[in-house]
Amino acid sequence: MLCCSHLFADSNFQKGDKLYATKVKDLYAQGDNQKAIGRLLPTAEVEVVEVKGDKLLIKISGYVQEGAHHAIYFAPNRRILNAALGRTAGITPKIGADKTPKDSVQKWNVAEVTVWSDSANLNKEVQSLYKQANESYVANCSICHSLYETTKFNANQWSGIVKSMSMRSGMDKESMYLLTQYLQKNASDMPKSK
Numbered sequence: 001m002l003c004c005s006h007l008f009a010d011s012n013f014q015k016g017d018k019l020y021a022t023k024v025k026d027l028y029a030q031g032d033n034q035k036a037i038g039r040l041l042p043t044a045e046v047e048v049v050e051v052k053g054d055k056l057l058i059k060i061s062g063y064v065q066e067g068a069h070h071a072i073y074f075a076p077n078r079r080i081l082n083a084a085l086g087r088t089a090g091i092t093p094k095i096g097a098d099k100t101p102k103d104s105v106q107k108w109n110v111a112e113v114t115v116w117s118d119s120a121n122l123n124k125e126v127q128s129l130y131k132q133a134n135e136s137y138v139a140n141c142s143i144c145h146s147l148y149e150t151t152k153f154n155a156n157q158w159s160g161i162v163k164s165m166s167m168r169s170g171m172d173k174e175s176m177y178l179l180t181q182y183l184q185k186n187a188s189d190m191p192k193s194k
Contacts, residue, residue, distance in 0.1 A: 013056060017048040019122040022129060023174045027083065028116040029091055031055040037089035040117060042174075043129050043181040044074070044082040054119045059112055066107035069093050075191070076108035077101045078155040080184045083113070091115060133182030140169045150186035158183040 013019065021044050026036035031052050040060065050057035062072040062082040070087050074080035076099050085091055096110035123129060141147055153161060162180045
């Protein structure tokens with residue numbers, strides 16, 4: 001199954017648009033650079049800062065662990081990546097307020113980074129991505145066992161569960177990334193306002 005092929009929104013994006021990655025996307029330090037410095041994960045929200053042809057300067061917001069600023073997470077203390085930057089990327093996220101949850105042994109801060117990407121594989125809304133992921137979940141995961149509610153497991157558990165089932169599912173890698181993001185972002189320990 002090819003992931004998200006019917007979800008490629010128009011590329012008439014403008015400054016200020018909120019967009020969502022439909023698949024794993026390369027990130028670049030400069031708009032004309034061909035060397036990727038990181039990756040954006042499916043369903044991650046970005047904001048368009050600048051448009052240059054088919055290249056977009058985007059702002060990625062999230063949370064970082066103290067001492068691990070190359071990984072930008074969707075929520076503190078949850079292993080849901082929005083984006084990952086190479087350790088030698090030369091890009092450092094802007095670090096904001098402390099948002100360490102009371103149950104965390106690690107310090108977490110709000111963070112944002114501005115990087116370039118192309119305008120392909122971005123959508124103006126996330127619900128169609130979640131719908132596709134849910135359809136994939138129903139079609140693939142109910143073959144061998146009954147389906148669990150997305151709230152049966154917490155966000156960190158879903159990642160391992162999906163990974164352990166990936167070889168049996170027959171789903172391609174892009175579909176697995178999308179499914180994992182969907183299940184994690186709808187897990188038992190995720191705030192409903194996120």
